Amino acid sequence: MLLKELLKAIQPVEVTGDSDIEITGVNIDSRLVEAGQLFMAMRGTQADGHAYIPAAIAKGATAILCEDMPEKPVAGITYIQVKDSEDAVGKIATTFYGDPTSKMELVGVTGTNGKTTIATLLYNTFRYFGYKVGLISTVCNYIDDEPIPTEHTTPDPITLNRLLGRMADEGCKYVFMEVSSHSIAQKRISGLKYAGGIFTNLTRDHLDYHKTVENYLKAKKKFFDDLPKSAFSLTNLDDKNGLVMTQNTRSKIYTYSLRSLCDFKGRVLESHFEGMLLDFNNHELAVQFIGKFNASNLLAVFGAAVLLGKKEEEVLVALSTLHPVAGRFDAVRSPQGVTAIVDYAHTPDALINVLNAIHGVLEGKGKVITVVGAGGNRDKGKRPIMAKEAAKASDRVIITSDNPRFEEPQDIINDMLTGLDAEDMKKTLSIADRKEAIRTACMLAEKGDVILVAGKGHENYQEIKGVKHHFDDKEVLKEIFK
Ligand SMILES: CC(=O)N[C@H]1[C@@H](OP(=O)(O)OP(=O)(O)OC[C@H]2O[C@@H](n3ccc(=O)[nH]c3=O)[C@H](O)[C@@H]2O)O[C@H](CO)[C@@H](O)[C@@H]1O[C@H](C)C(=O)N[C@@H](C)C(=O)N[C@H](CCC(=O)O)C(=O)O
Ligand SMILES: Nc1ncnc2c1ncn2[C@@H]1O[C@H](COP(=O)(O)OP(=O)(O)OP(=O)(O)O)[C@@H](O)[C@H]1O
Ligand SMILES: N[C@H](CCC[C@H](N)C(=O)O)C(=O)O
Numbered sequence: 001m002l003l004k005e006l007l008k009a010i011q012p013v014e015v016t017g018d019s020d021i022e023i024t025g026v027n028i029d030s031r032l033v034e035a036g037q038l039f040m041a042m043r044g045t046q047a048d049g050h051a052y053i054p055a056a057i058a059k060g061a062t063a064i065l066c067e068d069m070p071e072k073p074v075a076g077i078t079y080i081q082v083k084d085s086e087d088a089v090g091k092i093a094t095t096f097y098g099d100p101t102s103k104m105e106l107v108g109v110t111g112t113n114g115k116t117t118i119a120t121l122l123y124n125t126f127r128y129f130g131y132k133v134g135l136i137s138t139v140c141n142y143i144d145d146e147p148i149p150t151e152h153t154t155p156d157p158i159t160l161n162r163l164l165g166r167m168a169d170e171g172c173k174y175v176f177m178e179v180s181s182h183s184i185a186q187k188r189i190s191g192l193k194y195a196g197g198i199f200t201n202l203t204r205d206h207l208d209y210h211k212t213v214e215n216y217l218k219a220k221k222k223f224f225d226d227l228p229k230s231a232f233s234l235t236n237l238d239d240k241n242g243l244v245m246t247q248n249t250r251s252k253i254y255t256y257s258l259r260s261l262c263d264f265k266g267r268v269l270e271s272h273f274e275g276m277l278l279d280f281n282n283h284e285l286a287v288q289f290i291g292k293f294n295a296s297n298l299l300a301v302f303g304a305a306v307l308l309g310k311k312e313e314e315v316l317v318a319l320s321t322l323h324p325v326a327g328r329f330d331a332v333r334s335p336q337g338v339t340a341i342v343d344y345a346h347t348p349d350a351l352i353n354v355l356n357a358i359h360g361v362l363e364g365k366g367k368v369i370t371v372v373g374a375g376g377n378r379d380k381g382k383r384p385i386m387a388k389e390a391a392k393a394s395d396r397v398i399i400t401s402d403n404p405r406f407e408e409p410q411d412i413i414n415d416m417l418t419g420l421d422a423e424d425m426k427k428t429l430s431i432a433d434r435k436e437a438i439r440t441a442c443m444l445a446e447k448g449d450v451i452l453v454a455g456k457g458h459e460n461y462q463e464i465k466g467v468k469h470h471f472d473d474k475e476v477l478k479e480i481f482k
């Protein structure tokens, strides 16, 4: 693509050099640059991309986009100065990959919990209807039925637009994506055209990055502020920030709730370990999901599918065929009648919800044993709260490790233990080795009891000092139960 065509996507402050040149690729990482590419310098949390401009040129970049022009420009290189690299990168990348989101219906899901669940269930629903569909999520990305492994919830803007480009080329009519707060704050989604946005809920998470809940809220809200008039916003009235999110949006606002009058109204009629009986807009349906929070997730899926033009009745049929998402309330049963639940609950709120869902079904007929840790090099403030919530709603608690990363596992456990009082401590053990922790929980459990193994869900690794060692909660449980 000609550089001058690419530049139509942005308003540069200044361009020096020839813009009538062919650009063979776009990149934000100098290490990945190839001959004939445009390198875009971004300021990050660890480094300043401007420092890598010489490295990018050495690797063959012929054009450079930057906020600060270099003091000694290299002859034959075209320099594009912009006010905001983050904003420009997304717009340039999406133009380079053929403006894919103008050829599809793209729906973004944001909020602290429930994004993967809702995006994945929407993907499954629209595949059930027979469409080619794309999915961008924490667990795995999909171009229809082709899995593409991922490291992020929302990929960097180059990877993201390349992926969307492939989805458009392969005829995906609908694409459902998780929009993380990091990706909004870092403008990884700049330039994308959304048909709709969904808000789930907002509770504490990622304060290591956003610093305050207010900044975290602002990041989420910006997604809705930036939606176009043609899009819909579907927001959760049961969350106290549901209407805050849509305060300044130009999009058309719709609401869903399990409590109040709204556009998409749901109720839980019955719940068992096999599933729930629900009422959505005065239609009854049986689903294979457990927990009020999943009723809320399904309601968001129902609302979004209807807003995308599907009839209520056909959406309900599709919802009744759906299965839980990997690592989200994922049950393994022992021959002795113990139920173990693997769940990705890694925030205080998610932990409360999962434990409530378990008690809702157990009805006091068995004990609850919780195995939980907290991630290293992530929000430290949530550690004592998670331990306390686990202790409040469990008969026994085993505090363990969950991706210690570059921290000492015992330090993280000690942070968690500060949330517990003497009474809580009586029912709590700390075992840093996660496998031993799970084994101990299994030894303590008797027929009818439930073991919750929280925090890692689908993850198949334990990340220690930069290395991911194979570890899979479900696999460990199956081995012990064998
Ligand atoms: C804190 C954070 O979000 N960091 C992300 C951010 O990196 P950064 O801004 O810190 O980048 P940096 O290392 O300072 O480098 C600045 C620039 O110099 C460039 N560079 C750097 C070195 C070099 O040799 N050459 C070079 O050109 C880099 O490519 C970059 O453009 O931008 C990068 C590109 O988009 C991301 O890969 C990186 O994700 C890191 C690895 C990360 O761990 N992110 C997590 C926290 C994250 O994003 N999580 C969310 C939510 C998770 C959830 O709860 O679901 C997600 O969406 O996944
Ligand atoms: N609507 C909800 N409200 C509260 N908790 C939820 C909700 N949906 C799911 N959860 C809990 O949160 C955990 C993570 O769910 P999910 O993976 O769908 O969220 P996410 O928003 O994608 O998380 P991440 O930020 O890590 O990508 C689940 O395992 C469950 O315990
Ligand atoms: N994707 C999120 C959640 C990770 C969940 C938990 N297993 C952890 O490692 O903290 C993150 O990287 O913050």
Ligand SMILES: [Mg+2]
Binding pocket: 115, 116, 137, 138, 139, 153, 178
């Ligand atoms: Mg997710």
